[in-house]
Amino acid sequence: MKSIDIQIKSSALSLEEQLAFVSDEASGGINVFVGNVRNQTKDKPVIKLEFEAYIPMAIKEMELIATEALSKYAINKISIQHRIGTLLPGETAVIIVVGSAHRDDAFRACRYCIDTLKKTVPIWKKEFFEDGAVWVAAHP
Amino acid sequence: MEITITAFGIAKDIFRTSALPIELEDNSSVDMLKQELERRFPELAKLKSYAIAVNETYAANDVLIKPADTVVIIPPVSGG
Numbered sequence: 001m002k003s004i005d006i007q008i009k010s011s012a013l014s015l016e017e018q019l020a021f022v023s024d025e026a027s028g029g030i031n032v033f034v035g036n037v038r039n040q041t042k043d044k045p046v047i048k049l050e051f052e053a054y055i056p057m058a059i060k061e062m063e064l065i066a067t068e069a070l071s072k073y074a075i076n077k078i079s080i081q082h083r084i085g086t087l088l089p090g091e092t093a094v095i096i097v098v099g100s101a102h103r104d105d106a107f108r109a110c111r112y113c114i115d116t117l118k119k120t121v122p123i124w125k126k127e128f129f130e131d132g133a134v135w136v137a138a139h140p
Numbered sequence: 141m142e143i144t145i146t147a148f149g150i151a152k153d154i155f156r157t158s159a160l161p162i163e164l165e166d167n168s169s170v171d172m173l174k175q176e177l178e179r180r181f182p183e184l185a186k187l188k189s190y191a192i193a194v195n196e197t198y199a200a201n202d203v204l205i206k207p208a209d210t211v212v213i214i215p216p217v218s219g220g
Contacts, residue, residue, distance in 0.1 A: 035220050051219070052148060052149065053148075053219070054146075054148050054193070054212055054214070056196050057193055057196040057197070057212070058219075060196055060197075082219060082220075093219075093220065094219070094220050114220055117219055117220050118217070118218075118219060118220040119217070120198075120217065121217060121219050121220075122148065122193070122212075122214050122217055122219075123217060123218070123219030123220075124148055124149035124150075124215065124217060124218050124219070125218045125219065126149075135149050135150040135153070135215070135218070136218035137188065137216045137217075137218040138149065138150040138187055138188065138215055138216050138218075139186060139187060139188055140188045
């Protein structure tokens with residue numbers, strides 16, 4: 001059975017759907033990371049975020065992360081989904097769900113996935129404030 | 141050869157287009173492409189970093205670009 005689920009969506013993510021994919025009788029521990037849009041950056045209120053992705057490469061890079069996580073940690077299944085388009089504070093941008101026989105590897109694999117995703121996956125977010133907008137992390 | 145660079149994020153703002161045509165010598169490397177881009181768009185050098193993807197994979201500086209390759213500029217990513 002397929003052990004990796006990778007998707008980029010322009011509609012709302014579903015934690016239930018991802019949990020259903022990852023859940024199986026072999027996994028006694030399931031770890032979830034949910035990344036939401038924060039309502040401020042450095043004390044400035046954030047109005048909205050716009051996410052864009054180089055979709056075919058982003059999918060490949062997310063698959064690479066999931067494959068690497070499966071080889072590095074004793075985990076069974078993994079689901080990584082990222083949303084693109086316009087998101088408001090409180091909305092969910094990314095969900096990672098990892099299932100493992102025991103909790104320790106599920107925690108560690110989940111952390112590995114989100115940390116690596118932030119470094120390698122070609123997805124960009126633009127933060128909109130009351131007085132302008134910036135591409136996040138573009139400049140030193 | 142002429143190739144078209146696809147741009148995302150801040151690179152699209154710097155180029156003022158998401159599809160930049162660029163003339164390169166045959167067998168140019170990724171490094172030569174970066175030099176030409178930075179000559180035309182000095183703002184690129186002010187970014188924290190940027191990468192070039194060739195055929196949907198991060199390409200090292202010594203990779204040679206062929207006319208049929210898909211070439212994309214990847215400014216600092218900020219997903220998650």
